[in-house]
Amino acid sequence: MKVFDLHCDALLRLHDHRNISFTDDPELHVNMERLMKGNVALQVFAIYVDPEIPSDMKFQTALEQIDLFHTEVIEKHPQMKKIVHWNDIHQLEEGEIGAVLSLEGADAFGNDLTKLRTFYQLGVKSIGLTWNNANLCADGIGEPRGAGLTELGFEVVRMNNDNKVWTDVSHLSVKSFWDVMDKATYPIASHSNSKTICPHRRNLDDEQAKAIFQKNGFIGMVFSPPFINETDSATFDDLIKHIDYFCSIGGVNHIALGSDFDGVSRLVTGLEHSGKYQTLIEELLKRFKEDEVRGFAYKNALHRLPV
Numbered sequence: 001m002k003v004f005d006l007h008c009d010a011l012l013r014l015h016d017h018r019n020i021s022f023t024d025d026p027e028l029h030v031n032m033e034r035l036m037k038g039n040v041a042l043q044v045f046a047i048y049v050d051p052e053i054p055s056d057m058k059f060q061t062a063l064e065q066i067d068l069f070h071t072e073v074i075e076k077h078p079q080m081k082k083i084v085h086w087n088d089i090h091q092l093e094e095g096e097i098g099a100v101l102s103l104e105g106a107d108a109f110g111n112d113l114t115k116l117r118t119f120y121q122l123g124v125k126s127i128g129l130t131w132n133n134a135n136l137c138a139d140g141i142g143e144p145r146g147a148g149l150t151e152l153g154f155e156v157v158r159m160n161n162d163n164k165v166w167t168d169v170s171h172l173s174v175k176s177f178w179d180v181m182d183k184a185t186y187p188i189a190s191h192s193n194s195k196t197i198c199p200h201r202r203n204l205d206d207e208q209a210k211a212i213f214q215k216n217g218f219i220g221m222v223f224s225p226p227f228i229n230e231t232d233s234a235t236f237d238d239l240i241k242h243i244d245y246f247c248s249i250g251g252v253n254h255i256a257l258g259s260d261f262d263g264v265s266r267l268v269t270g271l272e273h274s275g276k277y278q279t280l281i282e283e284l285l286k287r288f289k290e291d292e293v294r295g296f297a298y299k300n301a302l303h304r305l306p307v
């Protein structure tokens with residue numbers, strides 16, 4: 001069964017370790033060989049700029065990751081196709097893998113809307129206003145102040161709407177979350193689980209999850225044990241509790257996958273890299289109807305592309 005993975009940090013790994021190859025380096029949870037083995041048909045690649053990087057270097061760092069996306073991921077692998085426009089997804093042929101760029105945190109463009117437009121022009125299709133820290137657009141979940149969006153943050157949401165770009169709520173403070181839900185046409189949570197099942201600060205409570213379902217968004221399940229059961233190891237059963245729970249509050253058509261491969265060191269046992277995706281599918285097929293599993297794996301996100 002095909003898979004649509006909404007979040008990985010392979011570009012950060014490629015950026016930090018310049019000598020590794022996207023083709024088959026086992027250092028990468030997501031590489032070409034593993035994507036093919038896992039039958040991943042669409043992979044979102046996050047651009048992540050560490051908050052420690054000085055402000056005047058952040059845009060440059062993001063551009064370097066986009067450059068690695070083009071030179072190492074796309075140009076060296078003819079079966080990898082960059083998704084420039086959402087419609088490109090429908091042109092993918094059998095065996096081809098669509099690669100989508102996302103931006104994890106507005107720090108990369110600061111308050112410079114020319115830089116933001118440049119990201120759109122380079123094909124960024126999803127923007128989370130923050131990582132865990134605060135920035136000029138909004139507070140992230142790690143900012144003790146817990147404020148919401150600034151006027152600039154609201155402007156970015158409007159621009160995302162106009163450019164048919166997802167606004168990703170996964171790292172936002174609670175107040176920022178509700179501000180985005182109020183204004184975003186295409187809200188998603190690319191990598192978060194249920195706070196009712198596991199009280200990690202990055203997870204979503206029931207009201208937040210239901211608001212995403214109501215706005216026709218979706219939530220990508222994250223495979224990192226601290227987000228699943230607050231420990232350093234988790235089983236498929238532990239992960240599937242989150243899916244079960246979101247189904248029980250009306251989310252069966254709004255559940256997706258957002259691994260966080262290459263962004264975390266520990267993962268669900270048996271799901272250590274993207275080459276193992278079909279094992280997850282088999283586990284899901286034991287517990288859910290086939291069309292439901294196809295929804296989680298691929299279709300729930302695919303049917304909610306901005307149009």
Ligand SMILES: [Zn+2]
Pocket residue numbers: 104171191263
């Ligand atoms: Zn993240």
